[in-house]
Amino acid sequence: xxxxxxxxxxxxxxxxxxxxxxxxxxxxxxxxxxxxxxxxxxxxxxxxxxxxxxxxxxxxxxxxxxxxxxxxx
Amino acid sequence: xxxxxxxxxxxxxxxxxxxxxxxxxxxxxxxxxxxxxxxxxxxxxxxxxxxxxxxxxxxxxxxxxxxxxxxxxxxxxxxxxxxxxxxxxxxxxxxxxxxxxxxxxxxxxxxxxxxxxxxxxxxxxxxxxxxxxxxxxxxxxxxxxxxxxxxxxxxxxxxxxxxxxxxxxxxxxxxxxxxxxxxxxxxxxxxxxxxxxxxxxxxxxxxxxxxxxxxxxxxxxxxxxxxxxxxxxxxxxxxxxxxxxxxxxxxxxxxxxxxxxxxxxxxxxxxxxxxxxxxxxxxxxxxxxxxxxxxxxxxxxxxxxxxxxxxxxxxxxxxxxxxxxxxxxxxxxxxxxxxxxxxxxxxxxxxxxxxxxxxxxxxxxxxxxxxxxxxxxxxxxxxxxxxxxxxxxxxxxxxxxxxxxxxxxxxxxxxxxxxxxxxxxxxxxxxxxxxxxxxxxxxxxxxxxxxxxxxxxxxxxxxxxxxxxxxxxxxxxxxxxxxxxxxxxxxxxxxxxxxxxxxxxxxxxxxxxxxxxxxxxxxxxxxxxxxxxxxxxxxxxxxxxxxxxxxxxxxxxxxxxxxxxxxxxxxxxxxxxxxxxxxxxxxxxxxxxxxxxxxxxxxxxxxxxxxxxxxxxxxxxxxxxxxxxxxxxxxxxxxxxxxxxxxxxxxxxxxxxxxxxxxxxxxxxxxxxxxxxxxxxxxxxxxxxxxxxxxxxxxxxxxxxxxxxxxxxxxxxx
Numbered sequence: 056x057x058x059x060x061x062x063x064x065x066x067x068x069x070x071x072x073x074x075x076x077x078x079x080x081x082x083x084x085x086x087x088x089x090x091x092x093x094x095x096x097x098x099x100x101x102x103x104x105x106x107x108x109x110x111x112x113x114x115x116x117x118x119x120x121x122x123x124x125x126x127x128x
Numbered sequence: 129x130x131x132x133x134x135x136x137x138x139x140x141x142x143x144x145x146x147x148x149x150x151x152x153x154x155x156x157x158x159x160x161x162x163x164x165x166x167x168x169x170x171x172x173x174x175x176x177x178x179x180x181x182x183x184x185x186x187x188x189x190x191x192x193x194x195x196x197x198x199x200x201x202x203x204x205x206x207x208x209x210x211x212x213x214x215x216x217x218x219x220x221x222x223x224x225x226x227x228x229x230x231x232x233x234x235x236x237x238x239x240x241x242x243x244x245x246x247x248x249x250x251x252x253x254x255x256x257x258x259x260x261x262x263x264x265x266x267x268x269x270x271x272x273x274x275x276x277x278x279x280x281x282x283x284x285x286x287x288x289x290x291x292x293x294x295x296x297x298x299x300x301x302x303x304x305x306x307x308x309x310x311x312x313x314x315x316x317x318x319x320x321x322x323x324x325x326x327x328x329x330x331x332x333x334x335x336x337x338x339x340x341x342x343x344x345x346x347x348x349x350x351x352x353x354x355x356x357x358x359x360x361x362x363x364x365x366x367x368x369x370x371x372x373x374x375x376x377x378x379x380x381x382x383x384x385x386x387x388x389x390x391x392x393x394x395x396x397x398x399x400x401x402x403x404x405x406x407x408x409x410x411x412x413x414x415x416x417x418x419x420x421x422x423x424x425x426x427x428x429x430x431x432x433x434x435x436x437x438x439x440x441x442x443x444x445x446x447x448x449x450x451x452x453x454x455x456x457x458x459x460x461x462x463x464x465x466x467x468x469x470x471x472x473x474x475x476x477x478x479x480x481x482x483x484x485x486x487x488x489x490x491x492x493x494x495x496x497x498x499x500x501x502x503x504x505x506x507x508x509x510x511x512x513x514x515x516x517x518x519x520x521x522x523x524x525x526x527x528x529x530x531x532x533x534x535x536x537x538x539x540x541x542x543x544x545x546x547x548x549x550x551x552x553x554x555x556x557x558x559x560x561x562x563x564x565x566x567x568x569x570x571x572x573x574x575x576x577x578x579x580x581x582x583x584x585x586x587x588x589x590x591x592x593x594x595x596x597x598x599x600x601x602x603x604x605x606x607x608x609x610x611x612x613x614x615x616x617x618x619x620x621x622x623x624x625x626x627x628x629x630x631x632x633x634x635x636x637x638x639x640x641x642x643x644x645x646x647x648x649x650x651x652x653x654x655x656x657x658x659x660x661x662x663x664x665x666x667x668x669x670x671x672x673x674x675x676x677x678x679x680x681x682x683x684x685x686x687x688x689x690x691x692x693x694x695x696x697x698x699x700x701x702x703x704x705x706x707x708x709x710x711x712x713x714x715x716x717x718x719x720x721x722x723x724x725x726x727x728x729x730x731x732x733x734x735x736x737x738x739x740x741x742x743x744x745x746x747x748x749x750x751x752x753x754x755x756x757x758x759x760x761x762x763x764x765x766x767x768x769x770x771x772x773x774x775x776x777x778x779x780x781x782x783x784x785x786x787x788x789x790x791x792x793x794x795x796x797x798x799x800x801x802x803x804x805x806x807x808x809x810x811x812x813x814x815x816x817x818x819x820x821x822x823x824x825x826x827x828x829x830x831x832x833x834x835x836x837x838x839x840x841x842x843x844x845x846x
Contacts, residue, residue, distance in 0.1 A: 068504040073361065076190035082617045084364040085188035087222045090357075092368075097391075101403040102513040107394075107620060111221040112381070114394075116509045118516075121617060 057119075057123040059094060059108070067095045068127035075124040087111040088125060130177045131289045133201060136230055137214035138223050139185035140621040140753025142242040143498040145630065146214050146272035147182040178286055181208065187222070187619075189229045191336035194548055203233050204322065209289040211237040212281070214272070217247040217254065218622065220379060221371055226366045227263065228297045232328060236288040238266040240281045245271055251382040262374040265294040273627065296324045299366040306351050307331060313342040332360050367547055368660045390502075390622035397503070403510050410503065411529055418491035419533030421531075426486030427534075435479030450475050465672050469655075477654030480712075480764060486534050489639045490528060491537045494543055496634035500626030504544055505618065512616060518600025519609065520557075521550035527558045528596070535559040535761050537770040539589050540642055542645060547608050553600060556782045559761040560595040562588050565713040569756050571732035572717050576740040577749035588757055591793075595758055599789060602826045608781075610831065646767030653763040657711050660684065676722050681707060694746025695755060695791070696798035706755065712762050747801025751794040758790035792819045 062068050070092045073080055087110050088094060095109040105118040132817060133151075137143040151170025172178035184195035191197060203211070211230050215223040220241075230237060239259075245252055260267040266284055270277035310327040317340065318326050329337055329346050331351075348359045355362055387395075397406055417423065435441030438447040447455075450471055457467045498504045504523065512520030523545045531538030538558045545551040562570065566588070574584035603609050660680040664673040673679050685704035692698050692706075701723040709716040714731075720728030724736045733740075744752065747789070760766065760783040770779045799816035802808045 075708050079617070081188075081192055081360060081364075084361065085190055085225065086617055086619070087225065087368065089365050089368050090361070098394075098398065099400065100398070100513065101385075101400050102508055102510070104513045105509065105616065107398070107509065111219075113219045113222060114391075114622075116505075116616070116618045116620050118512070118616050 057127055059096070059127050060106075060119050062094075062096045062127065064096050064098055067093055068105040069093055070125060070128050072126040073124060074126065075121075080122055080124065083117070083121065085127065086115055088115075094125075094127065130179065131175075131210070131286060132206070132208040133172070133178060133180045133210045133212050133285050134208035134235075135180055135184055135804070136183045136203075136212065136226070137185060138216060138219075138226060140619060141185065141214050141216040141219075141223060142272040143185055144182065144212045146240065146242065146278065147180065148630075148633075149272055149275050149278050150180055169754060172282055172286070175282075175286060180212075186226065188226060191334050196337055203230075204236070204325070208235060210285045211235050212285050213237055214240045214242055214270075217243045217269075218239045218250070220254070221368075221375065222264075224371045224374065225367055228370055231263070231265075232296045232325045234293045234319075234324065236291050236293050237267075238268065238281065238285055238288060240268050240270045240277070242272050244269045245274075245411060248390065255378050258378045259374065262378065263294065293321065296365065297370040297577070298645055299363075299370065302354075302539055303351070303362060303366055303649050306347050310342075310344050310349055317341055326732075327773050328363060332363050370524045388622065393623050394506075394620070398506055398509060407507065407510055410498075411525070414491075414494050414498075414526065415529055415533065418494055418537065419489065419530065420687055421599065423487035423490045423533070423537075426490060427483060427543045430486050431479065431483040435475070435483055449479070461500060465662075468672075469658070472662070473655045473658035474651070476658070478650040480654055481643060481650045481767075483635045484534070484764060485643060486641055487534070488537050488540060488642055489635055491541060492635040493631065495526070495541060496631040497626050498633055499634075500624065501543055502621050502623040505620050508618065509620060518597050518617065519550070519553050519604030520596075520600055521545045521547060521554065524554040524558075527554050530563055531558045531561040531563060532772065535561070535563045535765040536646075536768045538563070539636065539765055539772055542772055543638065547605075551780065552773065552782075553603055553609065555769055556603070556785060557596040557599050559765050559769075559786065560599070560758055561592040561663075562757055563713070563761075565762065566757055568714045568717045568731050569709075569753060572720070572737075572740070573733055573749050573753040575734060576737035577744055577746055584753075588753065591754055591757060595789065595793070598823070598827065599785075602823075603785075604830045605826065605829055641659065642768065642771060646764070646771045649767035649770055650764050653766070654711060655682065655706065657763075661708070676704075676719070692755075692796070694815065695751045696802070697752045699743065701743075702752060706752075706759070709756055710760065710763055713756065716756060745802070745806075747798045747805060748799065751798035754797055755790045755794040758793060759787045760790075761786070792823075795818055 057068075057107070058087040059068065059070075070088055070090055072090065073083060075083075076099065092110060097109050099106050100116075105116050106122060108115050108117060108122075135147055143438050147168065147170065150172055152173055168182040170182070172180055181202065183199045186193070186196045186199050189196055189200040189203075191438060202208075211233070213227055213230055215227065227239065241254070241256065241259075244254070256269055257269045266288070268277055268281040270281055270282065272278065299307070307324070307327045310330055311323045314323050314326055314330075326341070328335070330341060331348060333348065345846075351362060352358055353616055357365075378564060396402055429439060432448075434448055435450060436448045438445055438451055440446070453475055454467070454471055462470075495504075498507070507525065508522035511525050513522075515522050515524050524542070526544065527538045527541040529538075530541050535558060538561070539555055542554040542558065543549050545554055567585075570585050570588050578584050661676055662672055662679060663670065664679040664681075664683065666673060666678055676682060682700065682704050685707060686700040689698050689700040689703040690701055697703075701720065704723060705716045705719040708719040717729060717733040718732065720736055720740065721733055724739045726735050729735045740749070761769075766779070769782055770776070773779045773782060787809060795812070796816045796819055799812045803813055
């Protein structure tokens with residue numbers, strides 16, 4: 056299973072499914088990461104975490120642990 | 129007839145700027161998500177009967193963050209007449225997500241699309257008429273910053289009061305069927321105009337709904353089995369599907385992934401290699417300006433000039449306020465005690481408050497610029513990895529950095545942290561870092577006991593950092609802090625050039641709130657300390673005393689000096705010195721000087737080194753040092769903590785925690801030090817071992833983040 060965490064910088068992926076529960080999951084969805092959304096990984100923070108992604112035309116910072124909840128293809 | 133308009137929108141949508149433009153009220157606008165945590169109200173310009181309520185900036189009406197719960201409770205409980213929904217035009221898709229939720233509340237609404245000039249500059253186009261008919265409510269293009277279109281939007285909002293609410297967004301036929309079954313069950317439970325909102329929330333299994341609501345779990349299970357998705361996802365997907373259908377034909381984007389100016393800045397600023405050096409340079413300037421140079425000049429001028437002997441202005445000598453008052457009091461032949469009360473109590477107290485203000489204004493100005501331009505969000509992005517391990521935010525870096533200069537602006541700088549838990553934790557731990565006023569204590573102990581050893585000063589900073597890390601890990605696992613989920617899914621807003629008026633407004637508001645909220649505490653405690661050190665019982669009965677050792681304060685010190693015996697310094701002089709340290713930490717040295725019979729001592733107290741060396745063992749001296757570094761800070765910093773915690777309970781908890789932590793750490797240092805150096809073993813050693821074991825347990829126990837938000841009672845709905 057591939058998750059957003061595995062996507063390289065500059066690559067684009069499509070969201071298939073969201074794992075997890077509660078606040079984190081809902082927050083991810085509220086920010087526009089839903090099934091079928093195109094997500095581009097823009098960069099990794101200098102210390103290796105979090106990552107910056109581009110979704111629905113804006114920039115979002117998300118921790119790798121949380122990115123691992125987002126299944127992509 | 130009075131009308132209430134709720135201003136709702138995402139963080140960074142220009143909501144606060146619009147609020148300022150509509151009301152003229154003083155309020156800050158930043159570029160940091162969630163800067164408006166408090167509810168703010170204002171009267172619409174030119175309409176004395178129209179109130180505008182500025183809701184916290186939120187992305188959704190979910191039950192998971194405090195701001196969201198506050199916003200929806202207001203919308204449901206106090207039902208404003210109109211919702212003015214501000215939308216960032218450059219980010220229509222995500223901004224409309226909140227709109228789809230606001231449309232379900234049964235309240236008339238209009239959209240104000242902000243930042244249209246940037247949309248056009250990007251080469252995108254937007255058909256607002258089509259947007260208006262698709263959403264079903266009026267849409268206005270505004271520029272909050274330039275004040276364009278605001279008046280028309282406001283007039284329209286006023287005229288909407290009492291009209292029909294927009295139709296809720298239409299979901300797929302299947303979902304609508306489920307919702308209509310739930311709506312039928314809601315009959316008689318909630319007002320009819322809120323049927324839709326409650327139906328959706330019940331379907332989503334929202335845990336913040338209260339009251340006697342019907343059970344709908346059978347419908348949810350049915351829907352989830354059919355779609356193979358959970359109810360929350362079903363609704364979120366429906367909303368974004370609705371938005372996609374609305375935007376089709378409304379918005380034309382040139383290129384979805386084209387690099388904007390902001391992106392280009394970010395390519396450098398948060399670049400993997402350059403980010404940290406740039407961060408270091410920015411932090412250097414913040415520290416250099418607010419602590420080393422401008423801040424210190426301002427503080428010195430305020431403390432030694434304005435509230436000291438005086439200062440020179442263009443070659444003219446201007447006497448300080450105390451000098452002027454002293455002259456006036458002497459001319460009036462006032463009694464000695466009254467003169468002392470006014471000068472050493474009140475004027476010194478007011479001086480202590482105001483002395484911090486110039487430096488604070490410099491710092492607040494810099495923070496406002498960092499927030500407004502968007503760099504503050506990047507700081508969190510860059511530093512998150514380090515700080516989140518001990519329950520702090522990447523933005524905790526600035527308070528701690530400033531804290532090495534002075535804890536008071538350090539604590540005040542925690543305002544920029546938007547997450548409640550991170551902010552409280554930062555406030556509690558910032559003063560562990562040795563501030564410049566603690567340096568004389570370090571110099572005293574290093575010189576008197578350790579022969580000026582080089583390692584004493586660095587070790588003090590190490591102890592401070594260790595205290596922050598240990599406290600962070602321990603506290604985040606306690607029930608008080610683990611209760612709140614803190615997802616770090618954060619918007620990185622586009623860079624903006626900050627406007628002068630917004631930055632100055634922010635600087636002034638924060639400075640003023642320090643004077644107002646922290647000032648009282650600082651003033652009262654200064655007067656208290658003045659009274660207890662100048663009055664006491666002598667052979668002649670109660671009255672003013674010349675010698676500090678006769679004063680009430682010394683009595684108090686003698687009264688609980690025994691408490692500090694396990695720490696190795698159970699004599700009353702040390703206890704009194706520690707208490708006067710609460711006025712200002714550098715007083716510890718001066719107090720020792722007085723108590724050992726010197727009228728005045730050098731900053732490092734070199735005159736009393738010999739007496740101290742005789743009175744202290746090495747572990748006891750280090751324990752005294754550590755206790756004074758970590759325990760409750762000076763009154764000014766306490767005032768700042770009170771201001772930022774905004775709760776007496778949390779203030780006492782913070783101060784209590786700091787003091788207990790300092791006590792236990794000092795206990796361990798003295799007991800283990802004595803054990804290893806002198807082989808002394810006793811009851812205290814056993815206590816220290818127990819403390820150490822307890823500490824290790826608290827550090828190592830498992831941590832589990834909560835999934836639901838525990839709201840304070842004041843936020844819960846009736």
